[in-house]
Amino acid sequence: MPTPAPKDPDYAERIRASFDKQGLMATLGASLVRIAPGAVEIALTPTPAVSQQHGFVHAGAVSAIADSAAGYSALTLMPQGAGVLTVEFKINLLAPAAGDLILARGRVIKAGRTLTLAQAEVFAEADGKARLVSVLSATLMTIEGRDGVAD
Amino acid sequence: MPTPAPKDPDYAERIRASFDKQGLMATLGASLVRIAPGAVEIALTPTPAVSQQHGFVHAGAVSAIADSAAGYSALTLMPQGAGVLTVEFKINLLAPAAGDLILARGRVIKAGRTLTLAQAEVFAEADGKARLVSVLSATLMTIEGRDGVAD
């Protein structure tokens, strides 16, 4: 499906501002690396601070950047003043997340008025190669008129 | 289904040692509050460091403690020397995670030789009341004989 045009011309600035309010992204050391209509990418550098017990990046940290990438890709297409909340997501972990950089690439599959389906693919980059390590699908909800939930 | 007896009598000590190696749990400020056969609980105090953009606990942080609680509940029933990896999980987010404490209660639904299904319920405690905010189901894999993957 072709991606519809953003309803809010300032969508990129809006997502940067919202991302900067996500304390968890700063805590994990994650950064916003791309914003386009229906597509957002977030990167994370593997460090012991985000590891699980075998030294790989924790599934929770992988999920956090993949969920944010999917959610913000949905937000690029939402009207001004609306907020985005995750209803649910599923993540499959295909290979240990390890390497120089973990990159989550979110994109909208279908944007509806109330619900949006987005996916994120997570790649681990090492030695100049990118390996798919995780795939997430998420249902996002457009929230309008609820105090405190605007992006 | 009745929970089978742990194969490893030192399961609780083993889970404490593995949890202490999860850098992400320390980074999030999460703590292990209960270990029993087939059941593990992990708590997290909401702070700006684990928040999303509206001030609630980020779905990624909720997922991280719920995934660890489910994974460690599976590990309580695994043989000595085996490691645990998450194959996939799905999480439904029912209400904003906010309050004094976030508690993830993991438990095994079915322990198989290779794969285990576990669930976690996540509660937000505020004003002396606990509210269900999230439900996770996860497939965990028992890993044997792979270097670096033992718990």
Add this chain to the structure above:
Amino acid sequence: MPTPAPKDPDYAERIRASFDKQGLMATLGASLVRIAPGAVEIALTPTPAVSQQHGFVHAGAVSAIADSAAGYSALTLMPQGAGVLTVEFKINLLAPAAGDLILARGRVIKAGRTLTLAQAEVFAEADGKARLVSVLSATLMTIEGRDGVAD
């Protein structure tokens, strides 16, 4: 969470009428065996007509009765005139579905104004014993004011 009271006093009759319109349930030979506030059960007799290639009941048939049980458990709590649609579900298949009877037990976890989370556990009954073979979680949507989507 306690189950809220049904908003529609005729919820049971309404679910029977809706179930009778599901051509697939008749095709599979499934029957409605229990309707209570927030809980609906559907049974299926294993036959070659609903099998997969090894002779077990097909995951699609298991999913069909589990999805309907979850969806109708949600519908018991919806207002008159509203329709129910499945937004998404995830099912874990723990053991082959085989035996004398397959029973899907749906129940509401949280009923919201727009979205409801419901789960279904599926049991295979054989030799007087019931074995858990599958667990489903589903997000259901309350549809109001859309032509042709009322239950």
Add this chain to the structure above:
Amino acid sequence: MPTPAPKDPDYAERIRASFDKQGLMATLGASLVRIAPGAVEIALTPTPAVSQQHGFVHAGAVSAIADSAAGYSALTLMPQGAGVLTVEFKINLLAPAAGDLILARGRVIKAGRTLTLAQAEVFAEADGKARLVSVLSATLMTIEGRDGVAD
């Protein structure tokens, strides 16, 4: 990721034979329309026999063909004598499944020794156009040496 070559040169014939043993596919009126390495497509004609209560194709029937398409796409890459079982799947239902034909396109995302991740996209064709109505992701297990579970 590039799709690896099939280990079994007779994979197409093997899938046709296995599909023909799925009683549910015949009951639903589904047919196998494409078999390629890592990719299988299954079609279904909407009729009242596979409907839910509003006249759309039932989510269970959509799931059945999507699960079979994903599972058989995984089987194309499995060794001779191995059987395939679904461990879990999640399906998002984006739009009502209605039209002249429902087509499920399965493809392998990553084939592992024990576990394979596959996805299926389901399209509804009407008036010469195809509309994406559903997206499924599934974990499939390669079963070797278990009586009665070979494909």
